[in-house]
Amino acid sequence: GQQVMQIPQYQHVQEGEDFTTYCNSSTTLSNIQWYKQRPGGHPVFLIQLVKSGEVKKQKRLTFQFGEAKKNSSLHITATQTTDVGTYFCAMTGGFKTIFGAGTRLFVKA
Amino acid sequence: NAGVTQTPKFQVLKTGQSMTLQCAQDMNHNSMYWYRQDPGMGLRLIYYSASEGTTDKGEVPNGYNVSRLNKREFSLRLESAAPSQTSVYFCASSEASGNHGAQYFGPGTRLTVL
Numbered sequence: 001g002q003q004v005m006q007i008p009q010y011q012h013v014q015e016g017e018d019f020t021t022y023c024n025s026s027t028t029l030s031n032i033q034w035y036k037q038r039p040g041g042h043p044v045f046l047i048q049l050v051k052s053g054e055v056k057k058q059k060r061l062t063f064q065f066g067e068a069k070k071n072s073s074l075h076i077t078a079t080q081t082t083d084v085g086t087y088f089c090a091m092t093g094g095f096k097t098i099f100g101a102g103t104r105l106f107v108k109a
Numbered sequence: 110n111a112g113v114t115q116t117p118k119f120q121v122l123k124t125g126q127s128m129t130l131q132c133a134q135d136m137n138h139n140s141m142y143w144y145r146q147d148p149g150m151g152l153r154l155i156y157y158s159a160s161e162g163t164t165d166k167g168e169v170p171n172g173y174n175v176s177r178l179n180k181r182e183f184s185l186r187l188e189s190a191a192p193s194q195t196s197v198y199f200c201a202s203s204e205a206s207g208n209h210g211a212q213y214f215g216p217g218t219r220l221t222v223l
Binding site for chain 1: 153168211213217
């Protein structure tokens with residue numbers, strides 16, 4: 001079935017460093033969503049990308065959808081301790097959403 | 110607005126016992142979902158309900174049943190719990206009846222089956 005691969009699985013950074021997580025699919029995606037889950041919490045919707053080559057920014061977060069609509073990335077500039085958690089990409093098809101395994105971000109102060 | 114609520118927050122069952130996880134949303138959303146989350150495996154869809162009165166299987170439906178009681182409520186039932194069903198269960202809802210809706214998640218139910 002459809003799968004979305006997410007890398008890396010874990011990332012340790014020093015506060016102030018940048019962070020990027022990547023999401024890849026073998027098939028063309030209609031859209032992609034990104035969620036954040038704090039430790040012990042529930043996933044929270046961040047953004048949805050629909051158009052080929054789309055780039056969206058939310059403060060220090062930059063989201064990108066590949067030209068072929070098969071990959072996406074989330075980049076955080078100058079990480080802060082509040083950025084800790086797991087970041088998931090998710091692809092939707094019909095009523096079903098398939099989540100990547102997530103990238104867990106650790107930020108050392 | 111409470112958003113999406115789930116009960117109970119924690120549950121311990123013995124193998125073979127049954128239980129129902131409750132979920133309710135007050136956002137007037139059409140679609141509702143049940144996921145399980147296991148370490149290193151992200152979220153896997155168990156069942157979903159595109160609209161009131163309909164339910165469909167997701168990626169991992171075996172061992173579960175669901176009921177869309179009304180537009181607000183979507184319950185998940187384990188008829189005979191197994192240790193492999195130890196997991197964190199999340200309910201979610203979305204406004205859009207299709208593939209463009211942000212999903213809003215409840216706080217989760219942490220289930221342990223002994």
